[in-house]
Amino acid sequence: MSNQKSNKTLVIVLLIIVCLMAVVPLLALKGAEFGGSDDAGSVMIEEIHGEYEPWFEPVFETLIGGELPGEIESLIFCLQTGIGVGILAFFMGRFYERKKGQSNKIE
Amino acid sequence: MNTKEQRIVAISAAFAVAYGIIPGVSAMHIMEGYLPVSFCIAWGVLCVPFLIAGFFSIKKKLQENRRSLILLAMAGAFVFVLSSLKIPSVTGSCSHMTGTGLGAILFGPSAVSILGLIVLIFQAILLAHGGLTTLGANTFSMAIAGPLLTFAIFKLCEKAKVNRKVSVFLAASLGDLLTYCVTAFQLALAYPSEAGGVAASFGKFLGVFAPTQLPLAIIEGILTVIIIIGLESFARPELKTIGYLKEGEA
Numbered sequence: 001m002s003n004q005k006s007n008k009t010l011v012i013v014l015l016i017i018v019c020l021m022a023v024v025p026l027l028a029l030k031g032a033e034f035g036g037s038d039d040a041g042s043v044m045i046e047e048i049h050g051e052y053e054p055w056f057e058p059v060f061e062t063l064i065g066g067e068l069p070g071e072i073e074s075l076i077f078c079l080q081t082g083i084g085v086g087i088l089a090f091f092m093g094r095f096y097e098r099k100k101g102q103s104n105k106i107e
Numbered sequence: 108m109n110t111k112e113q114r115i116v117a118i119s120a121a122f123a124v125a126y127g128i129i130p131g132v133s134a135m136h137i138m139e140g141y142l143p144v145s146f147c148i149a150w151g152v153l154c155v156p157f158l159i160a161g162f163f164s165i166k167k168k169l170q171e172n173r174r175s176l177i178l179l180a181m182a183g184a185f186v187f188v189l190s191s192l193k194i195p196s197v198t199g200s201c202s203h204m205t206g207t208g209l210g211a212i213l214f215g216p217s218a219v220s221i222l223g224l225i226v227l228i229f230q231a232i233l234l235a236h237g238g239l240t241t242l243g244a245n246t247f248s249m250a251i252a253g254p255l256l257t258f259a260i261f262k263l264c265e266k267a268k269v270n271r272k273v274s275v276f277l278a279a280s281l282g283d284l285l286t287y288c289v290t291a292f293q294l295a296l297a298y299p300s301e302a303g304g305v306a307a308s309f310g311k312f313l314g315v316f317a318p319t320q321l322p323l324a325i326i327e328g329i330l331t332v333i334i335i336i337g338l339e340s341f342a343r344p345e346l347k348t349i350g351y352l353k354e355g356e357a
Contacts, residue, residue, distance in 0.1 A: 007336050010272075014329045021322050025195045076233050077191050080226075084187030088334075091181050095341035 112163045120156040137245055137290060139231070139238025146297050151243025157251045158224060161217040168214065172348045178338075182210035183222040185334060189327060190226050190249075196319040204327040205286050208279030209334055211254035212261050213351055223250020248289035257282030275335050280328030287316040 142150075168175050189206025196202055210219035224246050231237045237245045257278040264274030295309035303310075338346060346352040 004340065007340060011333050011336055014333055018326050018329050021326055022194045025322075073234060077193075080191035080229065080234075081188055084184040084189075084191065087180055087184035088188065091177055092337060092341065095338075095345075099341050 116156055116160045116163070119159050137237065137241040137294060139240055141238075142241045142244055142293070142297050144240075146293070147240045147243055149243075150241075150247050150293065154220070154224075154243050154246045154251060157217060157220045158246075161220040164215060164217045165221060168218070168349065174345055175349045178213055178342070178345050178349060179210075179218070179222075181334075181338075182213055182219070183225065185209045185331075186219075186222050186226050187229075189330065190230070194323055194326065196322050202316075202319045202323055204323050204330075205249050205253055205283050206327065207250060207254045207286075208257045208275075208282050208327060208331045211257040211282065212275060212278060212331070212335070213346075213349060216251070216254040216258040219254040220246065220250040223254070244293050245290075248286050248293060252289040253282040253286035256285045272332050272336070276328040276332050278328075279331035280324040283324040283327045284317075284320060287320045288313065291316050 165179065168179070186206040186209075189204040191203065193203045205223075207219050207223050210222050224242075227237055227242055227245050227249065228239075231239050231242055231245075260281055261274055261278040264277060265271075269277075291312035292309055294312045295305050298308055299305045300308040300311065339352075343352060
């Protein structure tokens, strides 16, 4: 049981570290743009290669005839996170309850 | 894998090797349309044997025990979550994690290639993030090269009897880092700089990706450890069926 407890503390400490690591750059670098590093890549290509015209447009952008609006993009990203978290949480919950049921039975 | 399956994998591998040599080839995700056509095809073909091997490996795992489907779904969901979270980094730009470490540790590198491919297709079509033409290259870096390293490090640590949480952390974070190194290398191959060739341009691309990715790799390592702790506490029977925990381990 003490093992369980130390795991719990460890998880909490780790989560705090993760949050700090994500938030600190935001606070420390005021005014930074926080664009994607993918975009930084395309800037670098132009630096090395000169002007570069992508030869293929994303399918979805061609379909709606323009760039995906930022809000919609974050919607889809949220959807992706939501699907993932939903599956993870659902099964974790089932595992948790199962374990609780088992230990009750033993007692 | 039975012999027929092995043969298919071998044939596709041979094809990939042959293809890789003939044209003298010469992400995070590489942007849509930013890779010359020949590179797109070459990287794509290179992925095929891994994907086929992954498909068979998943099929075999599921035939052995249907219950491993749950863990597989969770590993896939983990990739979904982590690769959708864009996190600010010390360099002032954002990047996201791969999340493939968990799957590689639980199921081995080939099975993850399928999971990674699903996520990449989702992002390429709906989000214009990565791309269909660069799918091959991105799959190779995120769903094949990274997980391979993760798996290798994890096995190595297991042999050396390193604490399991430490080895999970090392494996996941280094695998994440390698993904970006491979992406830098892929871009460098396609865009060698005029002065120093591939190597100089590799350094430049790495300079863009590495500092951003380093803290994220650490975060990915930590998150993978957390989910492993959770699974180890509550899902021991499942972990045993897929061979992550040995029988008789408390």
